[in-house]
Amino acid sequence: MTEHYHRGVTAGSDTVLELLPMVFAAPGEALARAEAVLGDRPPPLHASVAHQVIGIWQRDFGDMRLALTHLRRARTWAARADSAEREADVLATLGVALVHAGRTRQGMDALRRGVERGTGHTRARVLFRRAYSWWVLGHHKEALEDVRRAIPVLRQAEDVIWTARALTLRATVHLALGSVERANADFTAAETLWETTGQEHDKADAVESRGLAAFRAGDVPAALRLLDEAEERYAKLGTPTFMLDIRRCEVLMAAGLAAEALAEADAALRALDGIGGQSTRKAELLLAAARAARL
Numbered sequence: 001m002t003e004h005y006h007r008g009v010t011a012g013s014d015t016v017l018e019l020l021p022m023v024f025a026a027p028g029e030a031l032a033r034a035e036a037v038l039g040d041r042p043p044p045l046h047a048s049v050a051h052q053v054i055g056i057w058q059r060d061f062g063d064m065r066l067a068l069t070h071l072r073r074a075r076t077w078a079a080r081a082d083s084a085e086r087e088a089d090v091l092a093t094l095g096v097a098l099v100h101a102g103r104t105r106q107g108m109d110a111l112r113r114g115v116e117r118g119t120g121h122t123r124a125r126v127l128f129r130r131a132y133s134w135w136v137l138g139h140h141k142e143a144l145e146d147v148r149r150a151i152p153v154l155r156q157a158e159d160v161i162w163t164a165r166a167l168t169l170r171a172t173v174h175l176a177l178g179s180v181e182r183a184n185a186d187f188t189a190a191e192t193l194w195e196t197t198g199q200e201h202d203k204a205d206a207v208e209s210r211g212l213a214a215f216r217a218g219d220v221p222a223a224l225r226l227l228d229e230a231e232e233r234y235a236k237l238g239t240p241t242f243m244l245d246i247r248r249c250e251v252l253m254a255a256g257l258a259a260e261a262l263a264e265a266d267a268a269l270r271a272l273d274g275i276g277g278q279s280t281r282k283a284e285l286l287l288a289a290a291r292a293a294r295l
Contacts, residue, residue: 019037024205025200026200026237027061027238027239028237028238031053031057033053034053034057035050037050044077044081045077047073047074047077048074048083049074049086050074051071051074051077052074055069055097068094068098071097072094074090074094075090084117084118088113088115088116088126089118089122089125089126091126092110092118092129092130095111095114095133099136111130111133114126121159123153124151124153124154125154125159128147128150128154128162131166135169135172135176143169144173147173148170151170154166161202163193165202168206171183172209180213180217187206187209187210201234201237201239203233204233208226208227208243208244208247211225211251215247215250215251220251220255224248230244231244245264248261249261
């Protein structure tokens with residue numbers, strides 16, 4: 001595997017590009033490989049991908065300041081590589097990071113530019129990220145519009161990973177709008193696709209989303225069981241679980257377990273502060289802690 005990887009780095013872009021899906025399949029390995037690429041004086045295109053991989057890892061599992069630094073470098077290298085598609089993809093990743101860092105206007109502007117720069121399949125992936133950002137910001141109508149534009153293109157490209165991500169997102173937006181049946185249909189379709197992949201972090205995220213669906217449908221025991229299963233999956237990957245912590249707080253409070261919810265929120269806040277994580281996550285955890293303390 002390692003031998004093939006090093007040969008691929010010098011032979012062409014395919015193996016370096018494989019690091020992007022790997023961030024959500026084997027996060028630690030993807031990070032180590034991206035750092036190895038950068039240590040090997042790579043061409044601009046490869047440098048762009050490697051910085052993007054490190055940026056994604058830091059954005060979702062580590063320090064947001066480091067994430068933004070790497071993603072800006074990824075954008076610079078993409079421009080030097082003279083690849084509009086690469087630049088569009090990086091702008092989308094950067095946009096999501098900026099939104100999570102609380103820089104909403106800058107983030108949505110980067111996503112808009114990504115949609116303009118990209119074409120076809122790449123643009124569909126950018127639209128998915130913009131839909132996700134709209135969802136984070138509570139703009140459900142805009143989120144649905146973007147994800148609905150993305151899904152047919154991703155399906156046509158037979159892009160299993162991104163189609164499954166888009167279906168999971170659409171399901172989550174349906175839930176937020178109270179359409180539980182539509183959400184469950186999308187979750188089921190996404191899960192069928194996930195089972196054909198090795199995307200272990202994405203699969204854990206899908207189980208977590210099903211836990212949220214169970215909660216919205218009024219089944220608190222099933223919700224807690226699914227969230228526990230998702231947590232076990234994340235633990236195997238060694239990745240943080242801040243969204244899951246927020247969701248479990250919500251479920252515990254609904255079950256009348258305010259003390260447990262407060263303890264969960266406090267522990268998650270300490271961990272998030274320790275790594276300099278996403279400010280949107282911190283805001284949600286602070287809100288969950290405040291609600292639990294008030295009960």
